[in-house]
Amino acid sequence: MKYATFSADGDTFFGVITDSGAIALNEAFPDYASLYEVIAAGAFDQLSGAAEGKPVTHKGFKYEMVMPDARRILCVGVNFPDRNAEYKDGSEQPKHMSLFPRFASGFTGHDCPLIRPPENHTLDYEGEVAVVIGKGGRRISQQGAYDHIAALTLCNEGTIRDWVRHAKFNVTQGKNWDNSGAMGPWLVPFTDTAQLDDARIQTHVNGELRQNDTLNRMMFPIRREIEYISTFMTLQPGDIIVTGTPTGAGARFDPPKYLVPGDVVEVSVEGIGTLRNTVEDEQP
Incomplete structure (x- = not known):
């Protein structure tokens, strides 16, 4: 099943997405206001049962x-071999992964516009898979890492490139512009290792294939990401790890191909879905 957060008539709901519409499940979980709270409470597995036999509640x-x-949203940077080479600095594969935080306010939903701010027009795309932690833990082993994943989703980790260069060791300000990225469309329960081990991620811009790679080529596989991150912090249910983007972001073209209003960006992984967004300039 596909679980999403959606709004209609001024209200926000969480529930199931079907071919004919959405089924709101808020009334079935009165103690929880959101999917995050459902997962944090360990009730994610109850969603499918709550949706059985229920009619569609929203078509629009x-x-x-x-x-x-x-x-808490942690992102892994420069996590594909070709991506490391894109920097053209002669560096070998790093010993440890690069990490930075993103905040929920920096993301919009599926079929919503990414917003290009007036301060800088170097808005770029990064297609990625994100994993949602369902079982917390500290010092989690790689062997047991997948047992801690509740769900998968897609991320367009939109970035204002010039602003990641404002400081020597800090990319946070370029990664957190309001509504510069997207996450969704929905959560897909993680039930099979093949969902990650055999996954191919692709990003299209206006129908042109820009990013195309498989997760098994990551320099730091998702098992390692969970092991490493849980070494220094206790992972909690509801935490999100954005796992890394392949080569082909707009900044790496000559000249760069940054996003402009009217562009359509699609991030796809078979078995998860397609996250689609347009691009608009921020309105005063």
Whole structure:
């Protein structure tokens, strides 16, 4: 099943997405206000049972960022071999992964516009898979890492490139412009290792294939990411790890191919879905 956060008539809901519409499940979980709270409470597995036999409640709705109240989002940077080579600095594969935080306010939902700010027009795309932690833990082994994943989703980790260069060791300000990225459309329960081990991620811009790679080529596989991150912090249910983007971001073309209003960006992984967004300039 596909679980999403969506809005209609001024209200926000979480529930199941079907071919004919959405089924809101808020009334079935009165103690939880969001998918994040459902996962944090360990009730994610109950969602499918709650949806059985229920009719569609909404045919017209707007997708929201799939977990708009997520408290901790960690992103892994430069995680594909070709991506490391794109920097043209002669560096070998790093010993440890690069990490940086993103905040939920920087993401919009599926079929919503990415917003290009007036301060800088170097808005770029990064297609990625994100994993949602369902079982917390500290010093998690690689062997047991997948047991801690509840769900998968897609991320367009939109970046204002010039602003990641404002400081020597800090990319945070270029990675957190409001509504510069997207996450969704929905959460897909993680039930099979093949969902990650055999996954191919592709990013299209206006129909042109820009990014195309498989997760098994990551320099730091997802098992290692969970092991490493849980060494220094206790992972908690509802935490999100954005796992890394392949080569082919707009900044790496000559000249760069940054996003402009009217562009359509699609991030796809078979078995998860397609996250689609347009691009608009921020309105005063």
